[in-house]
Amino acid sequence: MDKLEGKTAFITGGGSGIGLGIAKACCKYGMNVVIVDARQEALDEAMAYFNEHILPVRAIKLNVTDREAYARAADDAESFFGNVHLLVNNAGVGGGGPVETMTYNDWDYVVGINLGGVINGIMTFLPRMLKHGEGGHIVSTSSTNGIAATGASITYCTTKFAVAGMMEALATEMQGKGIGASVLVPGPTRTNLGKSSAANRPAHLQNEETPPPPPPPPPDPDFQARMADPAVWMDPVETGERVIRGVRNNDLFIMTHPEFKAGYKIRHDAIMRANPDEPFNEKRWDIIKNFRTVIYNDLYEKQRQIGPPDW
Numbered sequence: 529m530d531k532l533e534g535k536t537a538f539i540t541g542g543g544s545g546i547g548l549g550i551a552k553a554c555c556k557y558g559m560n561v562v563i564v565d566a567r568q569e570a571l572d573e574a575m576a577y578f579n580e581h582i583l584p585v586r587a588i589k590l591n592v593t594d595r596e597a598y599a600r601a602a603d604d605a606e607s608f609f610g611n612v613h614l615l616v617n618n619a620g621v622g623g624g625g626p627v628e629t630m631t632y633n634d635w636d637y638v639v640g641i642n643l644g645g646v647i648n649g650i651m652t653f654l655p656r657m658l659k660h661g662e663g664g665h666i667v668s669t670s671s672t673n674g675i676a677a678t679g680a681s682i683t684y685c686t687t688k689f690a691v692a693g694m695m696e697a698l699a700t701e702m703q704g705k706g707i708g709a710s711v712l713v714p715g716p717t718r719t720n721l722g723k724s725s726a727a728n729r730p731a732h733l734q735n736e737e738t739p740p741p742p743p744p745p746p747p748d749p750d751f752q753a754r755m756a757d758p759a760v761w762m763d764p765v766e767t768g769e770r771v772i773r774g775v776r777n778n779d780l781f782i783m784t785h786p787e788f789k790a791g792y793k794i795r796h797d798a799i800m801r802a803n804p805d806e807p808f809n810e811k812r813w814d815i816i817k818n819f820r821t822v823i824y825n826d827l828y829e830k831q832r833q834i835g836p837p838d839w
């Protein structure tokens with residue numbers, strides 16, 4: 529989707545952080561924007577900015593886990609601005625902690641929003657985009673934890689890996705249908721994730737037990753102070769600009785931070801190393817390479833050929 533002016537974006541978690549940064553970038557490129565968020569105070573604060581700058585933004589309070597409310601929000605967006613062309617499934621919560629302390633409530637909470645919310649977005653908007661036929665694009669926010677795992681983040685990693693795979697499958701299936709799909713993989717970004725994650729947890733998914741003690745401090749005593757340095761964290765508006773470039777370029781992967789490359793490579797090398805170094809079964813190989821979009825997906829080859837994004 530290279531022409532954005534006059535088109536409409538629907539951004540979940542748009543009241544804060546990365547979603548708000550994407551909303552601001554969309555406005556800069558002449559789009560109408562609908563921001564949805566579970567926190568009214570975040571929407572109010574964001575709308576103060578958009579109203580002051582006289583920008584075409586509509587705010588709707590929505591919990592992305594509520595499917596009926598999601599459909600109503602989509603109806604509202606369409607009756608206000610017309611067809612929606614860019615869906616950004618960005619609402620999410622953090623989910624840290626050692627695996628042995630995780631409860632079903634922890635799993636249900638993080639999976640419900642980080643994965644269920646993205647499923648609800650696609651189920652609500654993809655049929656509408658295909659029906660209006662004006663082209664569209666779906667971006668879903670994963671994480672560096674959706675490409676490579678870290679410890680003490682099993683619920684988060686599970687959902688973010690799922691979101692990445694979902695966008696790859698969606699992009700594959702939508703080829704030739706005028707709908708692009710991208711997975712956004714932000715590194716450290718200056719947002720309110722810590723605060724909002726606790727605020728968005730509903731009563732029925734609170735834990736009864738006392739929370740586990742925080743993990744022991746890292747061995748480097750200066751680490752916390754260095755981590756608090758604002759320079760470490762990307763400005764969400766910069767993330768938003770990178771999303772816009774990714775959408776225009778139809779990039780499958782929108783990666784924002786260069787510092788994770790070595791980690792991704794080591795993971796992929798480990799996968800390659802684990803493959804049996806044995807002669808091919810020629811009949812099986814014939815089937816695999818000719819099934820293309822089912823087993824040997826040339827989407828990846830096409831993405832490789834368009835080259836690195838034009839930063």
Ligand SMILES: NC(=O)c1ccc[n+]([C@@H]2O[C@H](COP(=O)([O-])OP(=O)(O)OC[C@H]3O[C@@H](n4cnc5c(N)ncnc54)[C@H](O)[C@@H]3O)[C@@H](O)[C@H]2O)c1
Pocket residue numbers: 540541542543544545546547564565566567570590591592593618619620621622641645669670671672713714715716717718719720721722724725728
């Ligand atoms: N900040 C980072 O460093 C970072 C890095 C990688 C990925 N991410 C991902 O980026 C996305 C945006 O997070 P952020 O860092 O901008 O945090 P943020 O807290 O500033 O923004 C997230 C917004 O999502 C909203 N939200 C949460 N649950 C919701 C629900 N059920 N329905 C509707 N809205 C809901 C929150 O109220 C909040 O306003 C998340 O998916 C997060 O996992 C963030």
